[in-house]
Amino acid sequence: MINLATKEKKTFSFDKNHSLNILYAKPDKYKQLEEISGKYDEIINTGSNLSYSPLGINKNGISLDLKKFNRIIDFDENEKTITVEAGITLIDLLNFTLSKNLWIPQLPGYPTITIGGAVSANSHGKSCALHGTIRKSIKSILLFHKVNGWVKLSEKENKNIFDLTIGGLGLTGTIVQVTFKLININNTFFNTKKISVNNIQESKKYFSRENINNSFIYSWHRADNLSNFGEGIIYENLIDTSSENNFKNFKVKNNNFRPLFFPFWNKFSIKLINKFFLLFNKLDAKEKKEDFLKVIFPFYGKENYFNFFGRKGFLEIQLLINQTYLEQFLDEFKKLYQIHKPSISLFSIKNMSGEQNLIRFEDNKVCLTFDFIKNKSSLSFMEQIDKLYLKYEILPSVAKDSRIGKDTFYKTYKYATEFKKKLYEFDKKRTYKSEVSRRLEL
């Protein structure tokens, strides 16, 4: 019998909208994982707890912190495959693969996110127009389930559970190992181009499906007032193929997220900083060489953006919308803006490719992101935006928006009931539950 200490701690969702007293354990052996899982009726798995909404925490049962399962298990240079434990961080995985000129390109924007977290959220990165979501790079998964035991998942083995697990928000069990298909990358430097735009109309052509090529295209826009709405910068990153570089390991600091006691962001400071940011970008070189960390993990080193919201936190919505509806939706968005006057600190656009199914945030659509200061006007504005989802066939991200209710979820995720049914078929007791799954009655 292995004795594994459990501890209580107050835990927050990344956006600070939810705080829970949780009981957690940090197993470092598979036997411990089996034993501790056997003791609790409700379990949730936790990676780095960097999800904006409370996906990896639960007030009942046990939260399993899997960061000690962080080894590289197997690497096949000829086949270009790697098997890692799910608690490994993106940066530790990359430090190994990049030294072999290999990588997976679907990397969410912070280096200490774990593989288990990224697979469960079906994460995507800057290049999601070209490379889709992380689902595209997964060859197989080794899952541990309290009732069903050790289960191998792939297109050929237990395909149903494989599909439920990728983007399944940790509800099918503990992902213990993941095998990825890697692709070549000959350089960790990118050529970045910046193009100034005055409004969304001017940006539209960069996000048309015909414009998808080898570069990673995304944008940043002002949304701090209506007269400049949409003014911004289009960024285009292209891997520098002109030379090969000698890759040296990246050293990253641990999460630097420490919210200020008093928030710095308000309508005035957002407007001022946005103005300077835009000016700086306009004066800066239109084309330059940028390093991997800066391009792939844009928030690394810029943690103060989040810290400046203070202890009350912030709100984000991330929406997938058909290109053809983009302008019409943003026109209604602006009308509601005029009425509710929300405080928007970030507005960005990128393209995505993929196929929506089950509860996966994925489609051949444009991906819009808005961050808000949490206040009454932002909240009433967001409630009105929620009502536009059906009209414009919008898919909102559950991982990013910690407000999403059951009604919005089942109306927008048309395969969610199928997901739920299959999940119950796999585990009648529905062992793996989070704060979010409870709210969504999954």
Ligand SMILES: Cc1cc2nc3c(=O)[nH]c(=O)nc-3n(C[C@H](O)[C@H](O)[C@H](O)COP(=O)(O)OP(=O)(O)OC[C@H]3O[C@@H](n4cnc5c(N)ncnc54)[C@H](O)[C@@H]3O)c2cc1C
């Ligand atoms: C600064 C920042 C930038 C981000 N940028 C992006 C981005 O560009 N694109 C994007 O898609 N997302 C992005 N995200 C969101 C992030 O990718 C996801 O929320 C991811 O799930 C967080 O991983 P984590 O290791 O922190 O997992 P946690 O937040 O701890 O858990 C997330 C989910 O994964 C499950 N889980 C974790 N480990 C396991 C496991 N071993 N087995 C089973 N389930 C498990 C949990 O139960 C939970 O449902 C960003 C987040 C931050 C903070």
